[in-house]
Amino acid sequence: MSLDNKKIIPNDWYLEAEKWRKKMSELKRCPCGEIPDQLSVAFNGQGAKWATASGDCCGFWEVEFRTEYESIESDKCNQFAQQAWNDAKRHESLL
Ligand SMILES: [Zn+2]
Numbered sequence: 001m002s003l004d005n006k007k008i009i010p011n012d013w014y015l016e017a018e019k020w021r022k023k024m025s026e027l028k029r030c031p032c033g034e035i036p037d038q039l040s041v042a043f044n045g046q047g048a049k050w051a052t053a054s055g056d057c058c059g060f061w062e063v064e065f066r067t068e069y070e071s072i073e074s075d076k077c078n079q080f081a082q083q084a085w086n087d088a089k090r091h092e093s094l095l
Contacts, residue, residue: 024078028086029094030055041072041081048072053081063088 029035036055044052048069054062065084070076 024082024085026086027055027082028088028090030057031061031090031094032058033094034058039078039081039085041077043067043072051077051081053085055085 024037024039027036027039032055034055034057036057038056039053040056040059041051041053044050044064048067050064051067051072052062052064054060063084065080067077067080070080
């Protein structure tokens with residue numbers, strides 16, 4: 001299903017994620033080459049423990065992160081999402 005954090009996101013997932021789209025500051029560059037200014041955050045179907053964050057640039061690359069059971073629309077969850085996105089390993093050409 002996943003290969004190096006790269007996953008094709010089904011359209012319905014992406015549309016569902018729209019409502020949790022949050023503007024973030026200081027996001028790092030997406031592997032697609034763009035710097036997103038928003039992340040879409042959604043539960044990944046494994047209960048409330050894990051969620052995924054995806055850049056609004058392409059919606060193609062996503063990172064998984066632990067929600068610590070915080071509400072998905074909470075600021076805390078957004079922080080986790082931003083941290084996971086920025087901490088994800090990138091090819092050096094993207095830094
Ligand atoms: Zn992108």
